Each structure stands twice: as structure tokens, then as C-alpha cells.
Amino acid sequence: MTAVSAQNSHKLGVPWWLFLITGPCWIIASWFVLGFDSRSVVSIAVLAGAVILVAAVAELVQAFIAPGWKWLHAILGVLFLFTGIFAWVNPGRTVFWLAAFIGWYLLFKGVADIILAFLTKSENDAWWLGLVIGIFEVLLGFWAAGRFGRSLYTLVVLVAAICLARGITDIIMAFRVRKLQQEA
Numbered sequence: 001m002t003a004v005s006a007q008n009s010h011k012l013g014v015p016w017w018l019f020l021i022t023g024p025c026w027i028i029a030s031w032f033v034l035g036f037d038s039r040s041v042v043s044i045a046v047l048a049g050a051v052i053l054v055a056a057v058a059e060l061v062q063a064f065i066a067p068g069w070k071w072l073h074a075i076l077g078v079l080f081l082f083t084g085i086f087a088w089v090n091p092g093r094t095v096f097w098l099a100a101f102i103g104w105y106l107l108f109k110g111v112a113d114i115i116l117a118f119l120t121k122s123e124n125d126a127w128w129l130g131l132v133i134g135i136f137e138v139l140l141g142f143w144a145a146g147r148f149g150r151s152l153y154t155l156v157v158l159v160a161a162i163c164l165a166r167g168i169t170d171i172i173m174a175f176r177v178r179k180l181q182q183e184a
Contacts, residue, residue: 016181019174026167033160044159045094049087056080099152103145106154110137 033043059077063070087094113134121127144154 014177016174016178019170019177023167023170023174026163026170028167030160030163030167033156033163041095042091044098044155045087045091047159047163048094048098049084049091051084052080052087053084056084095152095155099155102155102158103141103143103151106137106141107145108141110134110139110141113137 029043029047033047056077056079059073059080063074063077066073111134113130115134117124117127117130117134120130124130140154144151
């Protein structure tokens with residue numbers, strides 16, 4: 001999270017210690033997911049469902065406050081809502097579809113990142129980083145798209161990495177918010 005997010009959390013009155021609690025919880029979730037057994041398959045579906053439900057809420061809020069395209073935000077919000085609920089009701093099928101989707105997603109995202117890197121080359125000194133990440137995503141996508149087992153393994157590693165990154169981010173956020181509260 002950026003310093004702006006810490007300032008927003010401070011302004012909203014979010015207690016700093018809340019991030020200090022959620023951070024280790026995310027790190028524990030990443031360890032749990034990396035265990036990769038029947039429990040981690042369920043936890044991946046539950047985490048995916050939670051993320052999709054948060055996206056549903058965000059889209060539904062946008063349907064009311066966005067200056068345009070309200071209908072699209074509403075449709076996406078409803079679709080995300082049903083998808084998130086499905087992820088919680090039927091975790092086995094959810095993980096199967098997520099694993100099948102992850103390889104293709106990485107392929108398309110990698111191509112988009114490569115194109116974006118070249119398009120922003122004149123304005124972005126770190127354009128090469130986007131290029132390297134895009135190439136890595138394309139290679140990983142080709143590797144994962146070929147077989148379900150590899151796609152599932154890639155999905156598990158990506159979910160664990162996202163949980164770990166979120167945990168570290170929340171811990172850092174706790175100290176940023178605490179510092180802002182002490183300065184106020």
C-alpha cells in the first residue's frame with residue numbers, strides 16, 4: 001500500500017493494530033495454501049470467492065456513484081456476486097475453472113504488459129521492468145496452459161504469493177498508520 005492509503009486509513013479512523021492482526025493472518029493463509037492438499041483447494045476457492053465478492057461490492061458502489069457506464073458496473077456487480085457465491089458453495093469446481101483459466105490469463109496479461117511496456121517507453125524509465133514481467137508471464141502462461149496439474153500448481157503458488165504480499169503490506173501499513181496517528 002502506498003502512503004496515500006495509509007493517510008486514508010488514518011483519516012477514516014482505522015486502528016493501526018487492525019493491520020497488525022490481518023497481516024500475520026494473510027501470511028498464515030499463504031502457508032496454508034502452500035500445503036496444497038484438499039484443505040488448500042477449499043481455501044483457494046474461499047479466498048477467490050472473497051476477492052470476487054469484494055469486487056462485486058466495488059462494482060455495485062460504482063453503479064451508483066460513477067459518472068458513466070452505470071449499467072455496466074451494475075451488470076458486473078451482479079455477475080461478480082453470483083460468481084463469488086458459487087465459489088463458496090462449490091469450491092471444487094471453482095478451483096478447477098480457476099486453474100484452467102490461470103494459464104490463459106497469464107498469456108493474455110503477459111502480451112498486454114509487453115505491449116504496454118513499449119507504448120510507455122518514452123514516458124516510463126522503468127518500462128523494461130514491465131517488459132521483463134510480461135515475458136515472464138507469457139512463459140509461465142505457456143507452461144501452465146498445457147496441463148491441468150501445472151495450472152493448478154501455478155494457481156496455488158500465485159494465491160500463496162498474493163496472500164504473502166498482502167500480509168507483508170498489511171504489517172507495513174500498520175506501522176505507517178501508527179506513525180501518522182502519532183504525528184497527528
